[in-house]
Amino acid sequence: MIGPSRVAELEMPGAAVETAAGRPAQSYWNESWERLRHNPIGMMAGVLILIFALIAILAPAFSAVITHFQPQSIDLSATFRPPGATHLIGTDELGRDTLTRLIWGGRVTLGVAFLTVGIALTVGTATGMAAGYYGGWIDDLLMRFVDTVLAIPAIFLFILMSILIHPTPITLAAIIASVGWGSVARLVRGEVLSVKQRDFILATRSIGARDFRMMFRHLLPNVLPVLIVAASLGVGQIILIEAALDFLGLGIQPPTPSWGNMLTNAESYFYHSAWLVYFPGIMIFVTVLASNVFGNAIRDAFDPRLKT
Amino acid sequence: MLAKYVARRFLASILVVLGVTAITLALMKTTSGSYVPGIDLNPSLRPEDIARLRADLGLDRPGWEWYATWIWGVLHGDFGHSMIDGSTVWSHVADRLPNTIELTGTAILIGVLIAIPVGVIGALRHGTKTDHTMTVVSVAGFAVPQFWMGLILILIFSVTLEQHGLPWLPSSGAYSAVNGGDFFDRLEHLILPATVLSFFYISTWSRFIRSSMLEVLSQDYIRTARAKGMSERRVVYLHGLRNALIPLITLIGLELPGLVSGGLVVEVVFGWPGIGKLAFERALQYDYTTVMGVTFFATLLVIAGNLLADVLYGVLDPRIRYG
Numbered sequence A: 001m002i003g004p005s006r007v008a009e010l011e012m013p014g015a016a017v018e019t020a021a022g023r024p025a026q027s028y029w030n031e032s033w034e035r036l037r038h039n040p041i042g043m044m045a046g047v048l049i050l051i052f053a054l055i056a057i058l059a060p061a062f063s064a065v066i067t068h069f070q071p072q073s074i075d076l077s078a079t080f081r082p083p084g085a086t087h088l089i090g091t092d093e094l095g096r097d098t099l100t101r102l103i104w105g106g107r108v109t110l111g112v113a114f115l116t117v118g119i120a121l122t123v124g125t126a127t128g129m130a131a132g133y134y135g136g137w138i139d140d141l142l143m144r145f146v147d148t149v150l151a152i153p154a155i156f157l158f159i160l161m162s163i164l165i166h167p168t169p170i171t172l173a174a175i176i177a178s179v180g181w182g183s184v185a186r187l188v189r190g191e192v193l194s195v196k197q198r199d200f201i202l203a204t205r206s207i208g209a210r211d212f213r214m215m216f217r218h219l220l221p222n223v224l225p226v227l228i229v230a231a232s233l234g235v236g237q238i239i240l241i242e243a244a245l246d247f248l249g250l251g252i253q254p255p256t257p258s259w260g261n262m263l264t265n266a267e268s269y270f271y272h273s274a275w276l277v278y279f280p281g282i283m284i285f286v287t288v289l290a291s292n293v294f295g296n297a298i299r300d301a302f303d304p305r306l307k308t
Numbered sequence B: 001m002l003a004k005y006v007a008r009r010f011l012a013s014i015l016v017v018l019g020v021t022a023i024t025l026a027l028m029k030t031t032s033g034s035y036v037p038g039i040d041l042n043p044s045l046r047p048e049d050i051a052r053l054r055a056d057l058g059l060d061r062p063g064w065e066w067y068a069t070w071i072w073g074v075l076h077g078d079f080g081h082s083m084i085d086g087s088t089v090w091s092h093v094a095d096r097l098p099n100t101i102e103l104t105g106t107a108i109l110i111g112v113l114i115a116i117p118v119g120v121i122g123a124l125r126h127g128t129k130t131d132h133t134m135t136v137v138s139v140a141g142f143a144v145p146q147f148w149m150g151l152i153l154i155l156i157f158s159v160t161l162e163q164h165g166l167p168w169l170p171s172s173g174a175y176s177a178v179n180g181g182d183f184f185d186r187l188e189h190l191i192l193p194a195t196v197l198s199f200f201y202i203s204t205w206s207r208f209i210r211s212s213m214l215e216v217l218s219q220d221y222i223r224t225a226r227a228k229g230m231s232e233r234r235v236v237y238l239h240g241l242r243n244a245l246i247p248l249i250t251l252i253g254l255e256l257p258g259l260v261s262g263g264l265v266v267e268v269v270f271g272w273p274g275i276g277k278l279a280f281e282r283a284l285q286y287d288y289t290t291v292m293g294v295t296f297f298a299t300l301l302v303i304a305g306n307l308l309a310d311v312l313y314g315v316l317d318p319r320i321r322y323g
Helices: A004-010 A028-037 A040-057 A059-065 A098-134 A136-151 A154-164 A169-196 A199-206 A211-248 A275-302 B002-032 B047-057 B063-075 B089-124 B129-143 B146-163 B183-217 B220-227 B232-244 B246-254 B264-269 B275-284 B288-316
Strands: none
Touching: A028 A040, A028 A275, A040 A059, A040 A098, A040 A275, A059 A098, A098 A136, A098 A169, A098 A211, A098 A275, A136 A169, A136 B002, A136 B288, A154 A169, A154 A211, A154 B002, A154 B275, A154 B288, A169 A211, A199 A211, A211 A275, A211 B129, A211 B146, A211 B264, A275 B129, A275 B146, B002 B063, B002 B288, B063 B288, B089 B129, B089 B183, B089 B232, B089 B246, B089 B264, B089 B275, B089 B288, B129 B183, B146 B183, B146 B264, B183 B232, B183 B246, B183 B264, B220 B232, B232 B246, B246 B288, B264 B275, B275 B288
């Protein structure tokens, strides 16, 4: 017989904290949220993105109340105005207000980025899930296709596709996602292959669950953490790709402003109007930085094994 | 074992190359339809001239037939002629490739030379202010758009310096058109684009070496080396760094396709006459043959880079076995 005193003796310091009695059981999501909440830099980055997203959504209100300009209203009597009282950060070659265009440009840039992540995740998850779950020739066929897509130098694919499809924000998202889904598919397939081996899947199968139910009720929730991490780490990269395409003239077409295409002509005006170069770049930099920092925080919170 | 592995990968690669070039051609065919490259340059072309041009270029034939002819040519080492200017695709690539290798090679070299010490110092001073500062800089480095960094450097080192009458750096091209082309002239042109490109490599690779080094230093064999009284310097550089660098080989191998496509944006910003810029310009003009040639070449580099990384990895690290 072991009495309470003996139990206390057996307990090792430190280990005691981990026992069920000492710590209320928490769901995986609660635990992750707790970890995220205690990462001040990560939370700050998250809040910053939220603020940018809000400004982007409220862009019409901003140009009506604060800047009093429309993003495409041309004023040829006020070209290349330096930053000042009327135009807080100056005007461009057509006399358009830079601040207004930055705000509307953010609307386009952020919208495209989130849409791209959504498309890439949906297509990639469906492909990876089917490949991993069914295996055999379906797996071979889908994965060889993924290999091929990922072997095309991405920038060529973007160039050819944006000539093929006249890019609007929605088609641009589809173009960028046409490469991004491949790596998501590989990720999901790998995860499904490992989850498939677990006992609860065997148990579910033995009570007669059908394929559809297996995939969406049992496999998907287990793949979700990996997807969330991939999505949050991907946003920054997508913004960079989108900005580069816009800059090359392959993305959002003027006069619709985006942070990338506001820089396309900047080189021509270096000599007298350097501010046109600073602000769009700073916006891209800050947004991508915040996305990456927030993405790292999400990864540390949801998948502490990966913490560096 | 290794030979068998390489052979199997090689066979799989052929399928990937066929797939990539077929997709590229299909995209171009859909995009341009019956378009004859260069047609806009000459408004006086009559419909029958256009038909004759299309027949000459083989554009009147269905895509699969064009593709079969192209593959047949490639198997015989013939990549065809550019549809814009008639010179061979091979001569275009041979013309531009040295410039691209000059730029990317320099950037990779600078990247490795700076990233390794930075990564090692970060790992050795793990958790100190130095480490944190370097982490912040490299995280920021990921977030800078390359083309914008290029513009800012041009603004500072070409435009502003010139405006103040100071010695300035050229902002465009690989050499001066007049009296140019010697070593110092090329070096002067190389500085700005190579800085932008290597900045990206440094921020990626130094993080990577840091975490790889941290992992290696926590291994048992490092403890053994220390326990038998080996000097800390020998432990870190002989046992630690040598093992920590193995994964870097993979990363550099994966950069091989970057020789063609990775520097594209930088080449466009700095007007650098490389492969990436060639592909970009010719794709906009529907120069089928040139784009197909460059795509083929770039895909080979992707595959070769992956394979080289895998094989080198196994050679350097005997723990890895090929399945």
